Amino acid sequence: MDEILTTAQTAKLLGVSVRTAQLWVESGEIPSWKTPGGHRRIPRVAIVEMLASRQSDTKVRAVAVVLARSENANAWRSLSGHGYMVKVLEDPLVAAVVIGESLPDLIVIENDEGDERLRLAKKLCEDPLLSSALTVLRTKVGAEVSSANKRQPFAINIDQPVDLAIAAILEHMKDRPSVAVTNLTYPLPANEGDRLKAVKASGLLYSPREAAFDALIDMAIRIFHAPIAMFTLLTSTEQWFKARAGYDGELTPREWSFCNYTLAANELTVLNDLPSDPRFKDNPTLGAPHCFRFYAGAPVRDENGFALGSICIIDRVTREFGADDRSTLTALADAAGQTIKSRSQERQLRHLQIKASGGWDLDFARR
Numbered sequence: 001m002d003e004i005l006t007t008a009q010t011a012k013l014l015g016v017s018v019r020t021a022q023l024w025v026e027s028g029e030i031p032s033w034k035t036p037g038g039h040r041r042i043p044r045v046a047i048v049e050m051l052a053s054r055q056s057d058t059k060v061r062a063v064a065v066v067l068a069r070s071e072n073a074n075a076w077r078s079l080s081g082h083g084y085m086v087k088v089l090e091d092p093l094v095a096a097v098v099i100g101e102s103l104p105d106l107i108v109i110e111n112d113e114g115d116e117r118l119r120l121a122k123k124l125c126e127d128p129l130l131s132s133a134l135t136v137l138r139t140k141v142g143a144e145v146s147s148a149n150k151r152q153p154f155a156i157n158i159d160q161p162v163d164l165a166i167a168a169i170l171e172h173m174k175d176r177p178s179v180a181v182t183n184l185t186y187p188l189p190a191n192e193g194d195r196l197k198a199v200k201a202s203g204l205l206y207s208p209r210e211a212a213f214d215a216l217i218d219m220a221i222r223i224f225h226a227p228i229a230m231f232t233l234l235t236s237t238e239q240w241f242k243a244r245a246g247y248d249g250e251l252t253p254r255e256w257s258f259c260n261y262t263l264a265a266n267e268l269t270v271l272n273d274l275p276s277d278p279r280f281k282d283n284p285t286l287g288a289p290h291c292f293r294f295y296a297g298a299p300v301r302d303e304n305g306f307a308l309g310s311i312c313i314i315d316r317v318t319r320e321f322g323a324d325d326r327s328t329l330t331a332l333a334d335a336a337g338q339t340i341k342s343r344s345q346e347r348q349l350r351h352l353q354i355k356a357s358g359g360w361d362l363d364f365a366r367r
Contacts, residue, residue: 003043003044003045004041004042004043004044005041005042005043005044005047006039006040006041006042007021007022007025007032007040007042008021009100009101010025010030010042010047012101012102013047013100013101013103013129014047014050016345017342017345020345022040025040025042030042030046030047030050031043031046047129048128048129060105060132060191060194060304061102061103061104061105061304061305061306062083062084062085062105062189062191062194062195062198062266062301062304062305062306062307063084063085063086063087063102063103063104063105063106063305064079064084064085064086064087064104064105064106064107064108065086065087065089065095065098065099065102065104065106065107065108066079066086066087066088066089066107066108066109066110067089067090067092067095067107067108067109067110067117067120068088068089068090068108068110069090069110070090072110072162073088073090074088075162075163076088076108076162076166078163078166079106079166080265080266080267081264081265081266082166082170082189082190082191082264082266083189083190083191083192083195083263083264083266083306083307084105084106084189084190084191084266084305085266085301085305087102087104092116092117092120095109095120096120096123099124099130103129103130103133104133105132105133105134105191105194106133106134106136106169106173107124107130107133107134107135107136108136108138108169109121109124109135109136109137109138109139109153110138110139110158111137111138111139111140111158118139121135121137121153124153125151125152125153126151131151134154134169134172134173135151135153135154136153136154136155136156136169137153137154137155137156138155138156138157138158138160138165139155139156139157139158140157140158140159154169154172156168156169170190173190173191184255185255185282186254186255186257186260186261186264187260187261187264188260188264189263189264189266189307191306194306195263195306195307195308196235196236198302198304198306198308199233199234199235199306199308199309201302202233202302202308202340204233204242204308204340205233205235205240206240207242209242209243210242210243212339213231213242213243213336213339214243214245216231216243216311216332216335216336217229217230217231217243217244217245217311218245219332220245220311220313220329220332221245221246221313223328224313224325224328224329226246226313226314226315227246227314227315227316228244228245228246228247228313228314228315229244229245229246229311229312229313229314230243230244230245230247230311230312230313230314231243231244231300231309231310231311231336232257232259232297232309232310232312233308233309234254234257234259234260234263234308234309235254236254237253237254238251238252238253238254239251239252239253239254239256239257239259239309242309246314247314252285255283256283256284256285258271258274258280258295258297258312258314259297259309259310259312261279261297262297262298262299262307262310262312263299263307263309263310266299266307267298267299268296268297268298268299268326268329268330268333269295269296269297269298270295270296270321270326271294271295271296272294272318272319272320272321273293273294273318274286274292274293274294274295275293290316291316292314292315292316293315293316293317293318294313294314294315294316294317294318294319294321295312295313295314296312296313296321296325296326296329297310297311297312297313297329298310298311298312298326298329298330298332298333298334299333300333300336300337300340301337302337302340302341302344303340303341303344303345308340310333311329311332311333311336313329
């Protein structure tokens with residue numbers, strides 16, 4: 001990973017827009033220098049220190065990067081069903097760049113006895129920006145990586161099938177801070193504890209209705225000719241509707257929510273015939289007065305990749321949902337996510353402007 005960053009790379013690491021990063025550079029908040037060609041360059045160590053000084057839980061990102069054997073690439077993509085945006089790569093150099101830019105929460109390296117991959121694993125264990133990441137080395141039993149800070153990767157035998165390796169990783173992750181799980185009737189993402197923190201940090205929960213999100217739901221109703229559309233946010237116990245049309249209630253118990261399956265899959269999820277699915281045999285929304293029969297939902301993600309909830313449509317008749325429908329619903333969810341990301345960046349820019357003027361914003365301080 002490069003020790004010198006461009007402004008765009010810096011913005012990506014900090015989770016802000018390039019314009020915000022430029023303002024930080026121009027104000028001296030971020031040290032930099034100009035190349036002979038007039039381009040700004042920033043020392044990576046300065047960004048490490050900047051991130052380390054933040055007292056925020058949002059440094060964790062819902063991203064997994066896998067440096068895989070070519071024959072195992074597709075199998076590793078099933079990690080996306082556990083709350084992660086998964087990037088599967090086969091070139092160590094490309095993987096190093098992607099890891100440096102995305103700061104994933106989970107890194108897996110399949111090692112074919114190659115020194116290059118072992119060196120990468122060692123460097124990752126020594127990188128302070130990745131101190132909270134779980135680094136997994138899938139290699140021959142007994143292989144170790146000695147790093148300066150003594151942080152060792154979680155080792156898995158490379159002769160073990162990928163599905164068993166993923167199961168071992170998920171079991172190991174249960175020891176990390178998460179949430180109490182007892183007798184649940186629905187699946188949870190592997191990073192549910194961090195996802196719940198992201199929902200709280202978004203500032204959207206129990207906030208007033210807003211035209212920006214209502215407009216997306218109105219579009220969903222018109223485009224899909226569906227009787228019900230919602231922008232849902234899922235807490236540990238509730239499904240709360242930031243925006244809704246065709247449904248009177250403001251929330252439901254979380255166990256009623258079909259969006260649980262969208263969050264767990266971390267991708268657009270279609271349930272064509274709800275009564276025929278045994279997972280929902282006890283769900284009260286299938287009976288009167290609701291009589292739900294169809295669901296389609298796409299995850300709404302924050303700037304760190306966490307699925308806060310979904311944009312979804314519900315119908316009282318079974319229906320098909322083609323490729324164009326899927327693309328459109330995903331675009332609506334992405335638009336909601338982009339609004340959330342833009343607001344986060346605006347808050348950071350506002351904070352920078354107030355700090356530069358020597359003032360303080362009590363409203364910002366409460367957020």
